[in-house]
Amino acid sequence: MEPSVKLCMGCMNELDADGRCHHCSYSDDIPHLQSYLAPKTVLDNRYVVGKMLSYNGEGASYICYDMVGKCKCVCREYMPDTLCERDADGLSIKVNKDCLAKYKTFMSEFADMNKLLSKMRNLDHLVTAKDMFAENNTTYVILEYIEGVSLKKFLQSNTGFLTWEQVKKLFVPLFTTLNIIHNSGIIHRGISPENIIVTTDGELKLTGFCISSIRTSNTGMMPEFYSGYTAPEQYSSLQWQGTWTDVYAVAAVIYRILTGCMPLDANTRIHNDTLVEANRINPRIPRHISDALTKALAVRGEERTQTVTELVSGLFEQPSRMEHSKGSTQTIPIQHVPREERQRRYEAENKIEQRYGQKKKGSRVATIVGFCVLAVLLAIGIYLMTQLFAPPEENGSTVSKSSSSEYVYVDSEEEDDYEYGTTTTQATKPVDDTEFGMGSIMPNVVGMLYSEVEKKMGGEFTLKPKYYYSEVDERGYVKSQSIPEGVDYDPARKNELVVDVCAGPPSIPVPDCSGYSKKDYLSLLDSLNIKYSISNEKSSYVEVDMVIRTSIPAGSYINIEKGEVLTVVVCNGKISVTQSATVTQSAMQSATQSVTETQAWSDTQTEWSDTQPVITDTEPVVTEQPQTDEGFYNNW
Missing domain, CATH: 1.10.510.10 (Transferase(Phosphotransferase) domain 1)
Incomplete structure (x- = not known):
């Protein structure tokens, strides 16, 4: 029986009697990428290819079985996907046009590198090549399988x-x-x-x-x-x-x-x-x-x-013992003195002590008193220097010294208000290094994109961005962080990390809606953080689900910080020619009535005040020329 029938293509272990593998969950029903070799493919009439393990820009690696050596191995196939593609037969490699020279150059480098590695088989800590052959217009390398x-x-x-x-x-x-x-x-x-x-x-x-x-x-x-x-x-x-x-x-x-x-x-x-x-x-x-x-x-x-x-x-190589820094403990060799010399020195010291004992006792008392006086003067001097050069207290912050000689800052300012760009200054509040646990050091994230911070540190912190608006700062960049740089923290705690993120300028120009569909234009507004509402309207000249106009003309500024809402008018159906003419006639009648009412109001104002200068009104002429539906909407 063929090995491809008796072996699992996922781990190359022998299948059970019922055709299942108790080592892995691989099944022959699992689809494979069409650009790479299919399981059960036989190479060089010796190696049965299994599932693909990994791939990169150079090629792919497959688990395989050596039918001659009766062992597992790994097959590495040279297949740079930017230079070539798999042929319709599922085996051969077809090189892209104008890429043949580069394809062959890289394949030669691939072969030379693995030939050199195959000569290092005696190295126990290196996965080396066991075999190499050319087939299907490419090169294959067989590597040992490591458990x-x-x-x-x-x-x-x-x-x-x-x-x-x-x-x-x-x-x-x-x-x-x-x-x-x-x-x-x-x-x-x-x-x-x-x-x-x-x-x-x-x-x-x-x-x-x-x-x-x-x-x-x-x-x-x-x-x-x-x-x-x-x-x-x-x-x-x-x-x-x-x-x-x-x-x-x-x-x-x-x-x-x-x-x-x-x-x-x-x-x-x-x-x-x-x-x-x-x-x-x-x-x-x-x-x-x-x-x-x-x-x-x-x-x-x-x-x-x-x-x-x-x-x-x-x-x-550890530092030499003789290279001690200042203040470090050093080992000093002890000099051994002969016993006779020690006895002679002891007797001489006793005679001196008996002779000058009273004098030494008095000098000791004077020395102790002098040291006490000096300590008192030194304490007074330190206190005066502290009072003289101490910085003035700001923002109502008070400083108290704890029993562990660490200064604790008590801040009386209220918290910052970052809601939609309103920011106030808050005094920096130093954080105790043990407040967030131990195990890692807090890096500096100021000046980084918030997306990068979220990607790299989202698994270690509970991120809470506070957005503000600014004409100076770049959009999306972090301005400050609640946990200072260098503070210890425990990633498993998921500490809360508040970062100030710039949301961009407070006012931005409204983008042009011409030629945009409803979906694309709303996506554009979302990317610019512009709030919007949708209004539907029928039209004879705009396609369905296309944007007709906006409440604020394109190029005019909308204030995002104040929460201005942009109304987007979207076409939800076609209007017939009859409906268009009716709408046009109604609009013209409304315009004529408006002009008449304006003229009557102007005449009344003229009769009411004799001191007002004479105002000459020229009544606008309403042309009876029929107007197209498109022209009406453009003028409107």
Whole structure:
């Protein structure tokens, strides 16, 4: 019987007698992406392809079964989806027009990289290639299958972080492997918890090698970046990459393991570097390890640790004992004095004490009295200096000193009112570091887009944005935060974080409604935060569900801050020619009656006051020429 019939295509384990798999929930009824290989496809008359495990801009990875070796393995298929597509037969690759040269160049780099990795099969901490062949106008690489989980899942199931002693045991072999890879001229560019596998034996294995263009911006291929672990130079195709690129990623992984917090994205740090040192987040991290990680995570490549060897030296070489900072405890060698010399010194000291005992006793009393007087004078001087240079109290705030020598600020101001742009100044209220728990350090989110804050910190805080209007500040950016930067907090508590977000200017011009459908125009108004109401009207010249006009002309300003409402008139049906003529005639009669009433009122006013100057009224001429329905609506 064929292996494709007896094996589960989801995990490549043997099926039960009833055709079900008790290892996974995979079923043959699950559809697959048509752009990739279908399960049960046989490659090179040897490998049975199963379900797809992952894919990126370089290609796809499938679980497969080696019918010769009788074992599981992973098949990596070169298929850059921006350069080619799957043919109708479901197997062959068809290269797009004008992309053949680039397709072959990248495929050659793909093959050379895996050939070089296949020569490192003796490395126990590296997932290497077992076989490689060309078929279906592309290249396939067969990798060993590793039983285990990714480091990301491992951390999620183990309190989220590890101690330095645990990290040291895990990463020492991986450092050696990575150093050998660098010496062979290969740069990984994608080291992250997703590409490090923790085996069932508790060892780490590095996987996820790709060509350089996949992990660099602006190369014509779909880039694959790992937020927090990708180095800054990978976001630009104009900067040099090298061993220091992988050093950044490894340091970011260790930073994440020791602190439990993912480092800030490098693309964000380029413009606003607010990375917190590791030992500030977790005080149990040794100082020299925190310094080594900070240097390895430098934004500028030339200022960063250049090689893995330098990184290992910074992590494992502790400072010399003789290099003590001022005030630190030092070990001083004790000099041993012979017994005879000690006895002689003791007898001499006794004679001196007997001779000058009374004098020393009196001098001791004088010394104690002098110290007391000096302490009193010093206390008085400190008090006077405090009163002289103390800053004046502002905004009714009072300062009191607690028993723990920490100042507590009591604010008498009312809370800010941010409702629709009304803001008042409130005195800053320092927060106790233990109020929000322990475990993480509050970053600075001022100057960031609120959408980014919501994306990165929405899982750790209960975000409450307060919107205000401003002609100066940019719309959508955070102006202030309720929890100050550097304060400890516990992500599990879901503390409330109030941020002031600019909602844009208080008045904006009304957008032109010409040619807009009801759905599109209302979406545009929603994006501009303009309140609106809908009015329906029939028309002979506007299509159904199209906008006829607005209550405020296009280009005129509407005050969003005061809550002005824009009325949007939408066509809800066609009007007939007869109805149009009736409406036109009624409108003309109303206009004529209005002109007559205005003339009568003017004559009355002229007769009422003799002192008023003579007003010459020219009665408007109402033309009896028939007017089209469209012209009537335009004039109206």
